[in-house]
Structures are given as structure tokens and as C-alpha cells.
Amino acid sequence: MADESGLAVAKTEVVRLFPTFVWKTELKAEVYEPMNKTIKTKLCEATASLPALAPGEKWQTSQELHTLEEFSALTSYINASVKAIFDFLKITYESFFITGCWANISAKGVRHKTHTHPNNFLSGVYYVQVAKGANTITFEDPRPQTYIIAPAPTERSLENADSNIMSVKEGMLVVFPAWLPHSVDVNKSDQERISISFNVMFSSFGEKMSKPQWTGNVSVRPT
Numbered sequence: 172m173a174d175e176s177g178l179a180v181a182k183t184e185v186v187r188l189f190p191t192f193v194w195k196t197e198l199k200a201e202v203y204e205p206m207n208k209t210i211k212t213k214l215c216e217a218t219a220s221l222p223a224l225a226p227g228e229k230w231q232t233s234q235e236l237h238t239l240e241e242f243s244a245l246t247s248y249i250n251a252s253v254k255a256i257f258d259f260l261k262i263t264y265e266s267f268f269i270t271g272c273w274a275n276i277s278a279k280g281v282r283h284k285t286h287t288h289p290n291n292f293l294s295g296v297y298y299v300q301v302a303k304g305a306n307t308i309t310f311e312d313p314r315p316q317t318y319i320i321a322p323a324p325t326e327r328s329l330e331n332a333d334s335n336i337m338s339v340k341e342g343m344l345v346v347f348p349a350w351l352p353h354s355v356d357v358n359k360s361d362q363e364r365i366s367i368s369f370n371v372m373f374s375s376f377g378e379k380m381s382k383p384q385w386t387g388n389v390s391v392r393p394t
């Protein structure tokens with residue numbers, strides 16, 4: 172911050188409060204190439220009896236892919252990444268699990284409008300096949316107040332952006348809070364876009380984590 176008051180300012184500081192995190196990791200090619208091949212073979216098998224996708228059409232599979240052998244390497248990768256995220260966040264939990272995991276196969280012309288993944292803590296996407304023109308995910312500012320007064324920026328930056336278009340690539344895992352609005356731009360490539368989406372939640376959220384985290388100062392006992 173520039174000091175334009177004419178007074179001698181001893182110190183200025185910009186405090187970044189309540190940041191929103193998106194975690195990106197990339198597998199090495201020697202790991203993700205065979206893994207993606209196995210995933211694609213399984214998805215080809217599942218869609219073999221269906222007519223080929225026409226432009227503008229998409230498939231979304233059933234949501235138990237994380238229970239299948241062909242997805243076990245990906246499931247391990249997701250679970251390890253989520254553990255690392257919980258360490259990063261320094262949060263207390265007993266256990267977590269993948270509540271749903273499905274494939275999105277999108278032909279040219281398909282987009283996915285802005286949405287969130289309710290009733291989960293984290294969500295994520297792993298990229299199996301993303302050609303140029305299909306290799307982004309867009310995150311929206313989750314603070315609705317910021318849309319009310321939104322002066323045009325002199326230069327677009329992380330500090331003033333109301334959305335962030337993130338480039339993705341094959342072998343990349345992107346994890347984010349399930350409440351963070353996101354969308355997928357139109358597939359402009361000639362190749363089908365294949366991604367695996369998932370949600371993660373604490374295993375016994377209601378039983379173990381929902382009780383008040385504070386103690387009252389008046390005891391009410393049964394008569």
C-alpha cells in the first residue's frame with residue numbers, strides 16, 4: 172500500500188484473511204500414462220454398447236468407480252492427497268471416505284455450468300484425457316458480496332479477480348472445498364474430454380463431529 176497521506180507511516184501490511192485453497196498435484200508421466208490407459212479401457216468397455224457421442228453430448232458414469240479394481244491406483248492417489256490436505260489444514264478428524272466417484276466423458280461442444288458439490292467437505296477432479304481447448308476448470312469467487320460493487324480493475328490479478336481459469340493437464344489432480352463454485356468451459360477440441368470427479372466426507376460426521384465444540388456453564392440433569 173502506498174502512503175499518500177503525507178504522514179510518516181511506520182509499517183504497512185496486507186493481511187490475507189480466510190483464503191480459499193485449491194490443491195493441484197501432478198503425477199509423473201511413467202505413472203499416469205499406464206494408469207490412464209487402464210481407466211480408459213474400463214470406460215470404453217462400459218460405453219461399448221452405446222452409440223458414439225455426437226458433438227454436444229456427454230456421458231456421466233455411475234458413482235462407485237472408487238470401488239473398482241481398475242481405479243484402485245487413482246483411489247490411493249486421491250486418499251493420500253486428501254490426507255496431505257488435512258495435514259496442511261491442521262484439522263481434527265477420525266476418518267474420511269470417498270462418497271462418490273464418477274467419470275465425465277464430454278464430446279466437443281460440451282460445457283458444465285457453475286455448480287457446487289453439497290454435503291461433502293472436499294471435491295476434486297483427476298484428468299485422464301484433456302486436449303488443448305478442453306484443458307481448463309474455472310473457479311468462481313464464493314463471496315456473493317463482491318459481485319454487488321465490482322469496479323473494473325486496472326489490471327486483472329489474483330487480488331481483484333472474480334473468477335480463476337485454471338489450466339489442467341493429463342495426470343493432474345485438483346482438489347478444492349466442495350462449496351467452491353466451479354464450471355467447465357466448452358470443449359473446443361476434437362477429442363473427448365475425460366475426467367474423474369469425486370467427493371470426500373468425514374466418515375462419522377454426524378455422530379462424532381457435529382456435537383457442540385464448547386462446554387456450557389450450567390448443568391441440566393434429568394430428574
Ligand SMILES: [Fe+2]
Binds near residue numbers: 286287288353368
Ligand atoms: Fe464439479
